Amino acid sequence: MLKTFDLVLIGVMTATAAVTYTIKHRAELKLEEVHRLEAEIKLEKDTIDLLKADWALQSQPNRLERLVKAYNEELKLQPTESTALVHAKELPMLKSEVPVPDVTEAKASAKGATEASAKSATVANAKGAQATAKVQPIPMPAPRGEAEDADQIETGSVEE
Numbered sequence: 001m002l003k004t005f006d007l008v009l010i011g012v013m014t015a016t017a018a019v020t021y022t023i024k025h026r027a028e029l030k031l032e033e034v035h036r037l038e039a040e041i042k043l044e045k046d047t048i049d050l051l052k053a054d055w056a057l058q059s060q061p062n063r064l065e066r067l068v069k070a071y072n073e074e075l076k077l078q079p080t081e082s083t084a085l086v087h088a089k090e091l092p093m094l095k096s097e098v099p100v101p102d103v104t105e106a107k108a109s110a111k112g113a114t115e116a117s118a119k120s121a122t123v124a125n126a127k128g129a130q131a132t133a134k135v136q137p138i139p140m141p142a143p144r145g146e147a148e149d150a151d152q153i154e155t156g157s158v159e160e
Helices: 004-058 061-070 104-110 115-132
Strands: none
16 A cells, blocks of 8 residues: 555655754754853853962062062062163173184194194184184163153063
């Protein structure tokens, strides 16, 4: 009594039900993952708020002043003078930027001498070459102009 068309429709309905169940199951798993991530985000935000509150308590001027007074003997802290603050452009160059003296001239002039005098000439020429080599001047802090606002402090890295 069942016709072929009825069997095809039953198969399609069964396949549709299986696909619908699979999609529903995946959606429930994703919803659980979303709830878990929202809970993690809330926990992180609460932790950040707690750390901010703790930082506010730890950095209160009254508390810091009490600590300075309590540990002044051990730490010997001094207030920072306004002349101790400098701009990044006023700092000297990095050690990696310091030029290396050229000693190849001293070695070339020592080749013509004998071995005994070559060693002493090399040492002497090397010292002379270092003294006469082109040495770049060490940068000095630029004087602050009177036009600059003394209250404004620039911050930044040394490598500009």
